[in-house]
Amino acid sequence: MQTQTTSSMPVLEIRKMTQRFGGLVAVSNFSVTLGRNQLTGLIGPNGAGKTTVFNLISGFYQPSEGEIFINGTPTAGLKPHKVTSLGVARTFQNIRLWNQMSVLDNIRVAQHGSLDYGFFGAMFRTRSYVDCEAKIEKEARELLEIFELDKQADELPTNLAYGLQRKLEIVRALSEKPQLLLLDEPAAGLNSVDAQELIRLIHWIHETFDVTILLIEHHMDVVMELCSEIKVIDFGQTIAEGTPEQIRNHPAVITAYLGDDTI
Amino acid sequence: MFRKYTVQLILVTLGGIITYLAYEELIGLYTLSVLMFMGVNIIMSTSLNLVNGNMGEFSCGHAGFMCVGAYVSSLLGVLLFSKDKIFGPPLLNPDLAIYFFPLVIIAGGIAAAFAGLLVALPSYKTRGDYLAIITIAANYIIISSIENLNVIGGSRGFMGMKKVINAMEDIIYLPWMVIWVFVFTVATVWALRRYTSSTFGKGVAAICQDEVAAEIMSVNTNKIKTITFMLSSGLAGIAGGLFAYIIGYVNPGSFNILKSTEALVMVYLGGMGSLSGAVLSAILFTVLLELLRPLQIIKWVVIPLLLIVLMQFRPEGIMGNRELSDIFPRLKRFYKFK
Structure with missing residues (x-):
């Protein structure tokens, strides 16, 4: 019964979302519907409003207009940690790991949304505390092992190579x-070799973890290779959407990226 | 599996020795009071370290919460267990004081925890320097309120706590204050250790290192801030309660911004975010204060000067942000402290 509702319901639905900062319209009339297990790219020139879209979805900003639904639940008025517990997770353009705690602790703290105990549980080391901590640590170590980061579990993120820090943020x-x-x-x-590896990684994540992915990227080859569907925005406006093939030849996209040929 | 109990064993032995020495009067009252102030200072510095070191906020009104704890537990103790010219006869039989004393101290802690909301609630929106100003304001609000409450003595202070201690000693003759200061000090360090080592409490460090990432990565930052400020000020309240009963007299003047600064100095001396550093620096600071006592008024020239020298040559404090077990990893083989 529950699988039925989730399979028919879009994981993410945005209806006519607009975000203004003072006089600036950062995102205008943005709509998107992402079904289960879709891998969609969001591209656009610098300052197009891509990251603002992410900030709006993750609840960091409240949209000036329009609505966002995660699995059918409206996110209006929810704090970011509440939106996260609806099943949204994100990475950041500039890596935002907690640099003074170990790799393992970075994963552990991210489990705050699913803790079974509170302050007093931590104080008195209750049964639920012990079980919950054991479960979190086990799962975190398993996940690190899957992504071959288990050897660095006790390192600080700053000691990791840049590519690994990116990977850790995704993990x-x-x-x-x-x-x-x-x-x-x-x-x-990332250099092109690391970028190729990342493509494989995202592809693999998408297949293995049964997760819907929305991807912002500047490397065109990355987007074209990964995404089945691409959305292009410029100055907050959606200027094109379609398959990689359609986008590649779309006149508005070419204009946005390369400029008009009239001088 | 011996190492699981090393810490407990050492602490029980240490507590036993101090109690025995105090009981047999093998150490003088002066040394004893220095030891007790050491305990109070350890509670003050470790609890302030939670906010300033672990959470990265700058609280400089810690003595205000100490004041709340001192007054609440003093008033409660005197009201319940001793005859007083304001409150009249005791509400309960003074014989019960021996059982209720820790609860009286904890009640002071709880009251101080709620006073901590004065800082916790504004911390949702402000941080850094602006929050620091709010903490000073909180300190002043608390002191001025008490100064203006003439019922409890106002700025003249409040006394009568010695009678409660005497009532306890009448039942069973033991150095009760020494025992309770020791117990509460150990409990404080233990509680802080448990808090900061749990996944729940690691949210505090996450807030310090990147608050935005913490909130987006499912940490309820407002809740964590509230709990952290309340825990920190609650423990300061317990320190205040003990302080009041050690001296037997409280007045709002002794919890002014200078007292807060003392706590700050201990935190920075020990190293931000290091629990063992906070404990060590509290011990060191207390001893230093006593050693320099012959200098009298010049003491307050020499101590700040020492601080300047310290900051010049070791700006990260005694321990930096490391713990004892990070500096001596071999120690881990002998104990487990969780």
Whole structure:
């Protein structure tokens, strides 16, 4: 019964969302519907409003107009941690790991939404505390092992290579068992070899973890190779959407990226 | 599996020795009071370290919460167990004081925890320097309120706590204050250790290192901040309660911004975010204060000067943000402290 409702219901539905900052319209009339297990790309030139869309979905901003639904639940008025517990997890354009705690602790803290105990549980080391901590640690170590980060579990994130930090941020997001994963420029700052590996990783995550992914990316090859569906925005406006093939030849996209040929 | 109980064993032995020495009067009253102030200072510095070190906020009104705890537990103790010219005869039989004393201290802690909301609630929206100003304001609000409450003595202070202690000693003759200061000090350090090592409490460090990431990664930052401020000020309240019963007299003047600064100095001396550093620096600071006592008024020239020297040569404090077990990893083989 429950699978029926979730399979028919879009994981993410945004209806006519607009975000203004003073006089600036950062995102205008943005709509999108993501079904289960879709992998969609969100591209656009710098300052197009892509990250603002992510900030709106994750509850960091409240949209000036329009509505966002996660699995059918409206997110209006919810704090970011509440939105996260609806099944949304994200990474950041500039890596935002907690740099003074170990890799393992980075994963553990991300489990705050599913803790079975509170302050007094931690004080008196209750049964639920012990069980919950054991479960969290076990799952975190398993996840790190899957992503071959288990050897670095006790390192600080700053001691990790840049590519591994990017990877760790994705693992941290995945550890929250999201249904919707928002990846904000995961390939930023990576060389082409690392970027290729990242493509494989995201592809593999998408297949293995049964998760809907929305991806912001500047590397065109990454987006074209990964996404079945692409949305292009410029100055907050949606200017094109379709398959990679359609986007590649779309006149508005070419204009947005390369400029008009009239001088 | 011996190492599981090393810490307990050491603490029980240490507590036993101190109690025995106090009971047999093998150490003088002066040394004893220095030891008790050491305990109070440990509670003050470790609890302030939770906010300033672990959470990265700058609280400089810690003595205000100490004041709340001191007054609430003093008033409650005197009201319940001793004859007083304001409150009249005791509400309960003074013989019961021996059982209820820890509860009286804890009640002071709870009251201080709620006073902590004065800082916790504004912390949702402000942080850094602005929150620091709010903490000073909280300190002043608390002191001025008490100064203006003439029923409990106002700025002249309040006394009568010695009678409660005497009532306890009449039943069973033991150095009760020494025992309870020791117990509460150990309990404080233990509680803080448990809090900061749990996944729940690691949210505090996450807030310090990146608050935005913490909130988006499912940490209820407002809740964690509230609990952390309440825990920190609650423990300061317990320190205040003990302080009041050690001296037998409280007045609002002794909890002013200078007292808060003392707590701050201990935290920075020990190293931000290091629990063992906070304990060590509290011990060191208390001893230092006593050693320099012959200098009298010049003491307050020498101690700040020492601080400047320390900050020049070791700005991260005694321990930095490390714990004892990070510096001596071999120690881990001998004990487990959780």
